[in-house]
Amino acid sequence: MFAMSITQKLSTLRLPPLPTIGEIIKLYKLKAEKQLSQNFLLDLRLTDKIVRRAGNLKDAYVCEVGPGPGGITRSLINAGVADLLVVEKDTRFIPGLMMLNEASMGKVRIVHGDILTYKMDRAFPGHLKKQWEDDVPNVHIIGNLPFNVSTPLIIKWLEHVANRSGPFVYGRTQMTLTFQKEVAERMTASTGGRQRSRLSIMCQYLCNVKNCFTIPGSAFVPKPEVDVGVVQFTPLIQPQIEQPFKLVEKVVRSVFQFRGKYCHHGVANLFPEEHRLKLTEKLLMLADVDPTRRPYELSMSHFRDLCNVYRQLCDQDPNLFSYNFREELRLKKLHRISHKTS
Numbered sequence: 001m002f003a004m005s006i007t008q009k010l011s012t013l014r015l016p017p018l019p020t021i022g023e024i025i026k027l028y029k030l031k032a033e034k035q036l037s038q039n040f041l042l043d044l045r046l047t048d049k050i051v052r053r054a055g056n057l058k059d060a061y062v063c064e065v066g067p068g069p070g071g072i073t074r075s076l077i078n079a080g081v082a083d084l085l086v087v088e089k090d091t092r093f094i095p096g097l098m099m100l101n102e103a104s105m106g107k108v109r110i111v112h113g114d115i116l117t118y119k120m121d122r123a124f125p126g127h128l129k130k131q132w133e134d135d136v137p138n139v140h141i142i143g144n145l146p147f148n149v150s151t152p153l154i155i156k157w158l159e160h161v162a163n164r165s166g167p168f169v170y171g172r173t174q175m176t177l178t179f180q181k182e183v184a185e186r187m188t189a190s191t192g193g194r195q196r197s198r199l200s201i202m203c204q205y206l207c208n209v210k211n212c213f214t215i216p217g218s219a220f221v222p223k224p225e226v227d228v229g230v231v232q233f234t235p236l237i238q239p240q241i242e243q244p245f246k247l248v249e250k251v252v253r254s255v256f257q258f259r260g261k262y263c264h265h266g267v268a269n270l271f272p273e274e275h276r277l278k279l280t281e282k283l284l285m286l287a288d289v290d291p292t293r294r295p296y297e298l299s300m301s302h303f304r305d306l307c308n309v310y311r312q313l314c315d316q317d318p319n320l321f322s323y324n325f326r327e328e329l330r331l332k333k334l335h336r337i338s339h340k341t342s
């Protein structure tokens with residue numbers, strides 16, 4: 001016990017101290033990169049708090065996305081991870097990350113690349129793979145990314161959850177990520193809530209989503225305009241909607257197109273103009289959804305029923321799924337223009 005705590009202390013001490021804010025600004029020319037939304041967390045108590053919320057990471061295999069100057073990276077090393085894969089797009093941070101790798105005796109694997117295209121299905125040893133129905137695997141994803149990357153990335157990873165691909169070939173890999181506070185609230189909003197939106201359904205039909213805590217914008221350097229929410233995602237063994245991701249995405253997007261209006265307005269966009277009225281009525285009736293409910297008042301089981309019935313309609317008409325309301329509008333507009341000019 002005594003020997004272990006000495007070893008832990010030594011490995012903590014071996015890490016070079018985090019540079020001061022002034023040093024960071026000088027080293028990484030922070031001001032110059034503000035347009036890239038690089039907001040750093042330099043307070044080790046906060047980075048430790050994020051890492052603690054990810055669970056017990058002793059001997060864990062972790063992918064950190066966007067490590068930047070390495071605040072969270074240090075907390076992860078101090079938590080005793082076995083293997084830390086960091087994916088960073090910006091070259092300027094690679095030397096600092098190499099320094100952390102040396103200090104942690106080779107625990108940090110650095111990928112200089114873009115997380116939006118990086119393939120994670122072979123990133124960790126195969127023996128870590130668990131069955132989907134088993135406990136969560138000892139593989140974690142963690143990160144504080146710019147908001148313009150974290151939202152498209154979570155949509156991409158949700159699709160991977162649905163298909164059990166990418167980071168989810170290891171099983172129900174947990175993710176602990178930061179988002180703009182309002183986005184974090186949308187992800188976790190319940191039926192009828194002010195923030196209930198497309199993201200609420202997309203996240204919650206596949207994952208148990210927890211809004212862990214909020215970090216004030218003032219804790220970041222430079223300070224962003226907004227506060228930040230730390231959100232944890234644990235994939236569900238049984239998704240709440242059992243239809244292909246793209247189909248769920250299409251239905252949910254259409255329904256929320258007019259968030260404040262009765263839901264039949266959005267549902268109607270799923271169907272070509274000539275059959276719109278009839279099919280909208282049919283879908284809402286078979287799914288037992290009141291057309292005068294607002295989208296944010298619909299529960300997960302309403303969305304499940306809407307997706308299941310829409311699937312039946314698509315099976316009856318193979319052209320239906322490829323119908324795109326926006327495309328129809330675009331063609332109409334083109335037609336009008338060519339009519340005017342001829």
Ligand SMILES: C[S@@+](CC[C@H](N)C(=O)[O-])C[C@H]1O[C@@H](n2cnc3c(N)ncnc32)[C@H](O)[C@@H]1O
Binds near residue numbers: 040089115116
């Ligand atoms: C908001 S900063 C946070 C840095 C660090 N994690 C922290 O908390 O201090 C986001 C980091 O993600 C990196 N980044 C941005 N887009 C990325 C992408 N597509 N792939 C990998 N890294 C990215 C940026 O270069 C930056 O280092």
